[in-house]
Amino acid sequence: MILQCQKAMNNISARYTVRLYWVPGHAGVQGSEIADRLARDASLQRFVVPEPLLGVSRQNIRRKINH
Numbered sequence: 001m002i003l004q005c006q007k008a009m010n011n012i013s014a015r016y017t018v019r020l021y022w023v024p025g026h027a028g029v030q031g032s033e034i035a036d037r038l039a040r041d042a043s044l045q046r047f048v049v050p051e052p053l054l055g056v057s058r059q060n061i062r063r064k065i066n067h
Contacts, residue, residue, distance in 0.1 A: 012018055026032035
C-alpha cells in the first residue's frame, strides 16, 4: 500500500507541486486523549495470554523435529 501511494505521489508530482502536512487528527479532544493515554499505559504492560499461545500438539512438534 505504501508503494502504491508512493507511485501515485510520483505520478502526481510530475505534473503538480505536492506537499505533505502532518495534521494532528484529534489533539485536544478529551475522549481521544484519554484513549491515547490508556493505549500508552497498556503498551507498557506485560502481554498475558493463556498458554499455549498457539495450540500445537506435542505430537505435531515431535513430527516436525523428526522430519
